[in-house]
Amino acid sequence: MSAPIEISPSSLREGRWHEYAVRFALGGAATVFAGLVSSWYGASIGGLFLALPAIFCASATLIEKHEIRRMREAGLDGKRRGQQAAALDAAGAALGALGMLAFAGVFWLLVERSVAGAFASASLAWLAVSVAAWFVRRKARSCRSSPAAERAGPR
Template sequence: MKLWQLDLSQLKQIKIKDYILRFFFGGAISVIAALIALLTNGRIGGIFMAFPAILLASLTIINREDGKHKAEEDAKGAIIGALAFVITAIVLSLTLQVLPGMLALFLALVIWLLCAFGLYALSYRSGWLRVRKQQPAQTFGDRRHS
C-alpha cells in the first residue's frame, strides 16, 4: 500500500499564468498581513500570516483544470496540514518562553513533521483521505447502452 508518490514530470504541465496567480495571492496576503500587524499588533498580524493564500489559488487552478473532486481531495490534505500547523504554533509559542530560539524552532519543526505525517497516515488508513478514481464525464456521443 502506497501512502504517497512523487511525480516530478507533472511540473512541466504547469502554466506560467498559474505561477503568476499563486505569486499574486501569496504576495497580496503577505502585504495585507504586514499592514495589519503595523496598524494593530504582531499577534493579529500573525493570524493573517497563517492565511492559506497559496491554497486558495491552487484549489482554484485544480478545480479549473482537474475538476471539483480533485480540488476536494487537495482541500482535505490542507486540513491535515492546517491541524499540524496549529499544533506547531502552540508548541512554538510555549517553548519560545523557556528555550533558546533555535532550539524552540528545531523542536517545532520536529513536532510539525510528526504531526503532519502522523495525521496524514491516520487519515489515509481511515479512508477519509483516500483518493478515489474519478469517472470520466460521458459525452452525448459516448453513451453506451447496457
C-alpha cells in the first residue's frame, strides 16, 4: 500500500538560491511571452502558450539533479533514481494538465452565467479530475505490480 499524500517543506531547503532564480526567471519569461502572444493573437491563442512547459522543464531537471546529489552523498550513483524522480514529476504534470483541461472546459461553459460561479465550478472540476486521475494511475500501477501480473510475464 502506498503512503498517503503529504506536503514536505523540507525539500525547499535542498534547493540552492540560483535554482529558484532560474525557476522564477523561466516562469516569468513564459508568462510574459504568453501575455505578448495573447495581445497579438487574442486570449484563446495566448492561453495555449500560458501552458508552456518551461517551468516543468526547469523543475524536472532540478529534481533529477537533487536526487543524483542525494544518492551520491549516500555513496551511490543515483542516476537511475534521478531519472525516476523526474519521471514521477512528469506523470504528475500530465495528471495536473488533465485537471486544468477540465477547469478550462467548465469555466468556458459557465462564465457567461456567472464569473464567480464558473470559477468555483471549474475549481471543483479541476480537483475532481486531478484526484480521479491520480487514483486511476495509482490503481493501474498497483495492478501492474501485483503478483498475478508478475507471473504473467512480459507481453
